[in-house]
Amino acid sequence: MTLEARSLSYRGILRDVDLRLSGPEVLGLIGPNGSGKSTLMRLMSGLIRADRGAVTLDGHPICSLRRRDVARRMAMVAQSAETADRITVRDAVSLGRTPWLDALRRWSDADAAHVARALERADLTHLADRDWSTLSGGERQRAHIARALAQDPAILLLDEPTNHLDIGHQLAILDLVHALRIPTMIALHDLNQAMRCDRLAVMSAGRLVAVGPPEQVLTADLLADVFGVRATVLTDPDDGSRLMRFKPLRQAPAPATARRPAAPPSSR
Structure with missing residues (x-):
């Protein structure tokens, strides 16, 4: 599975970005605040469309694919995603199975197993029946990550997933990301955490200024x-x-x- 950006430009925020994500690697996306990291994530996930350039998923323009088909291949955890609904943590994580369900494919034991596994990986099993509104910021962040894992993606995009997490859960999430062995792009502010990535992509003022192994880039x-x-x-x-x-x-x-x-x- 390959995700590729070609000459992406967007509203003066992003300019002429070329980036390729493929193979079992963790690509760290770093740069100062306002450098364009979140915008690049949203473009590559297909949530917004570039002014110029293209994003392709396995060679197909992502804008030409149905959102359900994209969601079956790729999951994204945004910096902030909230809900006002009165739901439990298990219900929130179960939403990750939505792309796989339709009138002919109803909820099954296999879906429940995906959710249980995702809760376990994010260290949320003991909170599965808690009301969402009672969670701390860090617990909600882990629930968003669990929802993405329940989606069973072939590509994973994570926009600053360690925000709000204590140091123990930061390290656990990074260990989990590396253990997945799927193409993963993760935006990080902590450069010491970024050093653990297989490659780094550095954004500055809307441009991609360096890509390569951490020891060569930093x-x-x-x-x-x-x-x-x-x-x-x-x-x-x-x-x-x-x-x-x-x-x-x-x-x-x-x-x-x-x-x-x-x-x-x-x-x-």
Whole structure:
């Protein structure tokens, strides 16, 4: 399964982006706020249509495919998706099976098994019967991820899925994404988490400025130009993994020391 963007441009937010996602890889999408990451995700999922260029799914223009057919091949977790309905967590995750149901294909034990597996993978089994309105932000985020997993996608798009999650669940979700072994694009703000990806795509001011393995992409020059930071690379003595520590290129000026006003000149 292959998802490809060709010369994508959209309303001045995105300009001439070419990107290909295929094979069992995790592609990390990184860049500063406002660089176009979420817009690119929405374009590649088919939720919005580009002004110029095209998105293809296995060689077919995504705009020419029925939404049901796209949803049977690809799932997306957006940054924010809410519901005002009074539903349980299990019901919310069960919505992931919707593309596979119709008048001739009703709910089955196989669908229930997909939902149960998705709840387990997202560590939500113990919350399955909870009302959605009682969930924390992090729990809702995991439920959105579980809904996408219940969809049984061949391609997965995740727009900042670790937002609102505690560090334990952040790491668990990233481990799960890598274990899926399907083409996955994941937008991340944490560059140390991004270093775990197979490839990185770097957005800046609406353009794709670098694509490649993390060790080739996250250079000192790129970090300075795109993110405005200086990085020091540390190595974990236990497993040899790399970790980056960041400092701003320019230190903020220290506040001026308040001075006592000078005494008025003596009249003598």
